[in-house]
Amino acid sequence: MNEEINLSAVPYIIEFLGTFAFAISGIRHAAAKHFDWFGGYVCGIAVAIGGGTIRDVMLGVTPFWMTDPIYMVCTALALCVVIVFSKHMERLNNTWFVFDTLGLALFTISGIQKSHACGQPFWVAIIMGCITGSAGGVIRDVLLNNEPVIFRKEIYAMACLLGGITYWGLSEIDFPVEVTVMASFIVTCTIRFIAVKYHISLPHLK
Template sequence: MTIHQDPELVMTLQSVIEFIGTFAFALSGIRLAASKHYDWLGGFVCGVAVAIGGGTIRDVMLGLNPFWMSSPIYLLFTFLAQLVVIVCHHYLKRLDNTWFLFDTLGLALFNIAGIQKTLDCGFPFWVAIIMGCITGSFGGVIRDVLLNEEPVIFRKEIYAMACVLGGLVYWAFSYLGLSLYVTVIASFLTVCIIRLLAVKYHISLPTLRDEEDKKE
């Protein structure tokens, strides 16, 4: 079974992925806002921005109504994430890498959702990979701007490139005719593993150098 043979399954799986990804990304954004002592409204705004930002940009570029306008459940998941941070903040504070874990999960999940939605609109796979990258990473860019941080996509850490590689795995498994579940799991694991390994072993892309660097 290929990803194009069961539209209902694709739609259901895409919704589940977006719900889980929304919660994961919102939790990472609110957790970071809490570390900067934002108030409850500021934390919620950061959570919403990271949860729906990338998907909104994707949908606008695809000529669609932003996905979160079809149902309030995405805002409810963000509100749930805020409750978790408020109630469990003492526990979360002990876990220094909690935000990183949820950010990685959201990145992988939204990357898949972006690929699937773009393919469902009839665009070629190379466009789907780009849209997956935008869906997964641009919410984090908006979050970092709101928190006055250097956007993670511009740091040496591998972030958007993990989405690209995850998209290539999705394309390869789809081309081979493997099941949707296997394809999604493989793409998800690819993004997560690459991101985790890159951070753990300080793997990064080469940085640009200017004339001053060359003189040194």
């Protein structure tokens, strides 16, 4: 019984952690543009719920943040963390990038799990994972008047895709869900970290 409860809580925990990580990323980007606290919150919430909202609308279900106010509170908590620890965060190189990558991986997994739970085939679930993971970053960049990272720089959505394929492959051979989630998370993060470190990107159109 405890195991069933724990397993049923996994998607909720992943979505909460992804919301927090993406909110931190969005607020840090807003801080770099010298937004005020309200602007930072709006940017954080747009990043945190944007991809999941698009996913849920496409799946024909109520957007996840409309069923539980915890996601609004989570973003407010992220804003408080950035405000209180801003000086410490500034000493860390690429703090926003780390949180962005964590959010990318967590929301990719969340998108796959929710789509699969809605009865969608796995190829649709993987696409929904990519949308959940990457669309928030596009919304963030548009709000900040930047070119979306997903379209011009190091591998971003491809990390979601490969993480999603990893999730699907391990699910097909009946790996435990905890192992599947962790493996997908590691693959997505590792690919993103390596792509940025070595400036790996897809070929550009000419």
